[in-house]
Amino acid sequence: MKKKILLMAFFFVAQIVFSQxxxxxxxxxxxSVNDATKxxxxxDLNQALNAENIYKVQLVTTGTGTKTGAEYIVWYDATAKWQIRAVNLAGNSSNHPLLxxxxxAVMVYTKHTTKYSVRAFVEEIIAxxxxxxxxxxxxxxxxQRDGDFLYYGGNVGIGTTSAKNKLDVNGTIHSKEVKVDMDGWSDFVFKKDYDLPTLEEVEKHIAEKGHLENIPSEEEVLKKGINLGxxxxxxxxxxxxxxxxxxxxKKENEQMKKTNEEIKNENRRIKRNQELLEKQIATLKNR
Structure with missing residues (x-):
């Protein structure tokens, strides 16, 4: 009987050690915190957080009448400093609970001047x-989610497991609108000092390269793709x-039209003079 009790006690203690x-x-x-009281x-034993463990902390501010939930991950990194990452925030101002x-030290507070009661629900991973x-x-x-904003610090791949850019999609993207930020635009063409190639130069480049100048070739596009912006x-x-x-x-055409009209007018004048001269000759002959 005593052996059985001892075995049960040992098993109970072993379970406690494992769980801890x-x-x-x-x-x-x-x-009870605010912007000045952190x-x-x-x-749970009112001791400092253990640097060897990891914590998931969920915060709720009570008595506010507004949505105030927040979730953080807390850990101690190789630089010997506590790190926090906001996983989900209902907001980060006023009476929203924050870390x-x-x-x-990891501190709890709000950005409100009035003290509010903040409840912290903590999951501790004993690593x-x-x-x-x-x-x-x-x-x-x-x-990470902050209000209505969801974001991720690394590269995201959809349909691919080796994303090399912030977003790599192996498939079709369907969107009503795509906005691209630009460092410059092409209106420099309209500046007076722009060196506009002659059409002869354009023709020569096409004959030699097989594509327009400053436009990537088919080979480049098939190999590297294109940057939309x-x-x-x-x-x-x-x-x-x-x-x-x-x-x-158009200017040259207008000038040609003007020149042609001048030539026509000159031809008409010459024709009138010629007709007048012929009449004068005919009058002289009839005398």
């Missing part, structure tokens, strides 16, 4: 490793150059 060192635990804390987030790191990354929380570690600017440059050619051609 190799698992996770949950605890709740209540704070209180340190401590564990901040000050003097190597026993002071350089572990909070990737253990999966997407919650990477994706850059390509639109280059195409606009060619459209503006073409517009200048057309304006110049």
């Amino acid at each position: 060192e190799g698992g996770r635990r949950f605890f709740t804390k209540i704070f 209180l340190e987030l401590k564990d 901040i790191v000050e003097n190597d 026993i490793e002071n350089d572990v990354r909070p990737s253990i929380f999966g997407a919650a570690f990477h994706w 850059d390509m639109n600017a280059k195409l606009l440059q060619k459209i503006e150059e073409l517009t200048l050619y057309m304006i110049e051609m």
Whole structure:
């Protein structure tokens, strides 16, 4: 009987040790804070957070009448500093509950002048490793939401597992509108000091290169793709150059029309003079 009791006690103690060192635990804390009163987030034994563990902290401000939920991940990194990452914030002003790191401590506060009661629901992962990354929380570690804004710090791949850019999509993107920020635009073509190539020069470049100047070749496009903003600017440059050619051609046509009209008028004048001269000759002959 005594052996059985001892075995049960040993099993009970072993479970407690495992739950404290190799698992996770949950605890709740209540704070009265505002913008001037920031209180340190401590564990359930009122001791400083353990640098070897990772924490998921959910905050709620009570008695506000507004939506105030927040979720953070807290960990101690290799630079020997506490790190926090806001996973989800209903907001980050007024009485919204927030975390901040000050003097190597994780502090709870709000940005309101009035003190509010903030409840902290804490999940502690007992990692026993002071350089572990909070990737253990999966997407919650990477994706962050602040109000209506969702963002991610790394590269995102859709239909691909090797995203080399902020967003790589192996497929079709369907959108009503695409906005591209530009560093410049093509209106320099209309400046007086712009060196507009002659049509002879354009013809020569096409004959030698097989494409317009400053426009990528088919080989380049198939190999590297195109930058939409850059390509639109280059195409606009060619459209503006073409517009200048057309304006110049219109001026030349107008000048040719004017010259032709002058020639016609001169021919009519010559014809009238010739007819008048013929009549004078005919009159002289009849005398």
